[in-house]
Amino acid sequence: MARYTGPKHRLARKEGINLLDKTSASLMRRLGTPPGVHGGKKSRRRLSEFGQQLREKQKAKVMYGVMERQFKKLVETVSKQKGDTEELLLALLERRLDNIVYRLGFAKSRMQARQLVTHGHVQVNNAKMSIPSYEVQEKDVVSLDIKMHTNAQILKIIEDKTEAAAFLEKKGLSGKLTRMPVPSDIQPPFNTRQIIEYYSR
16 A cells, blocks of 8 residues: 655644654754745645644644545544544544554654564564554554564663553553543544544535
C-alpha cells in the first residue's frame, strides 16, 4: 500500500503542531512557519468550516500514518457500529498494531514502529504479524521477536521510554491490550467530531 515518503517535518509544519512524536530543535524552531520557499512570508488564513474539518482530518492521517482510502474506510466502518462514533474511530486508530507497538514504548515514533512491524519483528499472540494496520483485540499479547531482545537500539529506546498507555499492560518486551482506548487516555491533537462531519457531507 502507498505511504508518504517525503520530508516528515513538512507535515507537522503544515498543520502548525508537532504530530511526529519528535522534539528536534529544528522542528520546534520552525513549527510556526508554513513549509515552502516563502513559508516565512505566509500568514495562516482563516479557514471555512469545510477547511477546518479538512485540516482536522489531515492531522489524524499524519499522526497515525494512514492514507486517504484507508482512513475513509475506517470512518465508514465505525459509522455502521453502535456507540459513540468519535470514540469508536479513535479506538480503532489506537488499536492499529504499529500504534500499539509505539504506545508500549518499543519504538520512539509510529514510523519506527511501522518499520518494526513490516520487517517482521513483532508478534501477536506468539505469531509473527507484519501488517501495521492489524486491529489488536482485547487480551491480545503484542511482543517483540526474540532477535530484538539483544538489539542495543531497541533496548535503549525501551529504557528511555516512559510508562505504557493506560489501556495497555506492559511486561518486559511484551504487552497486552487490557481494554478499549478512550479519548481521556489519548487527548488527541485533533477534533474527531469534525472528522466525522467531513465524511458525512
